Amino acid sequence: MNTIKSDVIVIGGGIVGSSATLFMSQKGLNVTLIERDVCGSRSSGVNFGGVRCQGRPVSHLPLAIRARDIWRDADNVIGGKFEYTVTGHLKIARNEEELTILNDYYADSQGMGLDLQMLSGDEIRRRYPWFSGRVLGGSLSPHDGQANPRIVSPAFAAAARRAGARVCEREPVQTVEKLATGYRVTTKEGIYEAEQLVIGAGAWSNNIATQLGESFPLTHGFPAMAVTEPIPYFLHPCLGVQGGDIYIRQVTRGNVVFGGGTGVAVSDSSSRATSNNLMALMARLLELVPSMKNTQILRTWSGMEGFLPENTPVIDKSLNHSGLYYGFGFSGGGFEIGPGAGAALADLVAHGSTTTDLTPFSMSRFA
Template sequence: MTKTLERFTTESLLPKSTQVVIIGGGIVGVSAALTLAERNIPVVLIEKGHVAGEQSSRNLGWIRKTSRVAEDVPLSLAADKLWQQMPERIGRRVGYQQAGIMFVARSEAQMQAHESWFESVKALELDSQLLSTREVSSLVPGGKTDWVGAVYTPSDGRAEPALATSAMAQAAAKKGAVIIQNCAVRGLSMAAGKVSGVVTEQGEITCEQVLLAGGAWSRRFLSQHGVSLPTLPLICSVLRTKPMQGPTDIAVGAPDFSFRKHQDGGFIITQRGALDAPITLDHLLVGHRYLDQLRHQRGFLRIKLGKHFVDDLKLARRWSHHKPSPFEKIRTMDPAYNAGLNSEALTNLKNAWPMFEQAEIEEAWAGLIDVTPDSNPVIDRINAIPGLTIATGFSGHGFGTGPAAGQLAADLATGSAPLVDPAPYRFARL
């Protein structure tokens, strides 16, 4: 994981009861806890490891509307407002800047895809623009690639994942949320046909509602209760450079690399054209749901059968609430980064913008992403288990919408008017 992750000390004693229990200390769960605490609703957030230990601190930090499907844009717009308000809301800055995001096209086919997206969101009145070759060179100077063009949204932005979720959690705790770290939830307690609490390794806590925001662990947790959530894992490798002079403050995504400025003056870089796809047993169980994605992403997924398959197979899929669960065996999912992919990204970037020849790598890491068949999350109440709401399956773009997704999940869990129309995120679509 990134060595810049900010950690903090929290409660160690599990309360006996509360109104809402949140499972998972990533940005969505923490945002929900912050929302509920501000509404004076008793809430306990329980995290098996430490807050933001997994993908919430390992992502690229992009906050974008660009290239999101039209039905997902309202949540992104709501998130923009919440990110803007965050310093006043939590009393700290988390590196948020609306510096813009640009996706450049190397071919006419790639540019046509950007144009199609641009047309699909015209009714939403975004500030997105289609750029010419010359406009790309003007906004991101010093390159030697004649890009066909680009799509650019000036109001898109970034924040620092190593700071944001932890800072929000600290604020939530100050406002009354109880946050318990290093405590795994083993399962749900049921009474009279609905959720009555959760069983943890420290004992049971009773509640009226449970919100599951467990990221890549959500599928395993739900399967214990007879709910099949179709998600599969992908691993994204990332590097951060030492402080250096760069071409722009705009975050840039190319077909085979991306970069964005880090608050310390370096750059966060990844191979945007490839992700590792470790084969697991779940591929045999739900892989057929992804055939359409595979047809459109040939060459994008680096499929591997190896250690990840064995490690995943060793983890139980059924367990007693009175014995250690898989979540206690692996407190923090910490996949090894792919040095080859990072090298590809940096080489491709140097070829496009030679000033990155001066780049020195400060650190590298990887994160495990949970992907749904349509790459949209599930934020919904689960009809089969009254009292349970889930917010998961964010498919690698949950950080940007995290504050809004957490608020929407809190709304649904407590019966408040939803922040945005939740229809695009209903579980039934899957």
């Protein structure tokens, strides 16, 4: 096989890898993106689809706000909205303990760009009369929203291709090697070499990193989700609850998407929701929105997410190898923040630094 050379190789075509590829290409780098399936087919394509800053650790908000700015400019960045809409995100408290947590977060996040609004239970039911009496209060983040995860990552990859990147799909990585200068990645279809390497392969990133002598405490999780038949549109903001045991959104064509809890692994590359989990999810849904009783569920699914301690990803350069960068372990929260992570990684690769504070995501946590 011929060896294909470029400036940078990116492994992983999810929202982080595909956006990093786009932004590096726009900076004039020759980039090769390698994806084992098709871009966005794994966790970036099967997640809930919430695009929220609310609820993230305050130290993560600078990166989340950078990502939000990219989402807002999606028409120019990737050539379309791809069902991205600003609906707001309403986080519900069902008891005093949860309400205290929301009030504390409201205070801690002041001045960070969220513009949160604390609402009483009565005010929530006045605005959204379909809520049950279980709602004690909540926090509304007006700038958050939602998008269609199935089409966003492919859109980033397509934009990267238009910007000059080489996008290689259905090429599982077989080996990764450190060369005297740079890296070699071998797949069944080809051999690729570059001075710099970005590993953003989600739940499978550790399998690649260990080939280079580095390892992370990465575990796997399997979020469970479902979607209903179309019903009359009523649910404008995305909904979450403090504690995260259920999250709900409605698309404009009427389908309600909801999720929470965990599914189970079927193999090392797939997972599914379980009947017990779905029954519990439906009970939680009806506790908040009783009017959805008898609504039909069309489909259920799960995905495989990579989790790192404290649900905090690594977005950093290697401590041991020059030209090696990591962006994974987003712990179920990578969809919104992904384009920001991709942009920050592009800064690191192209310039050696970034204006976005990446201290919380440092690799030194695992040294």
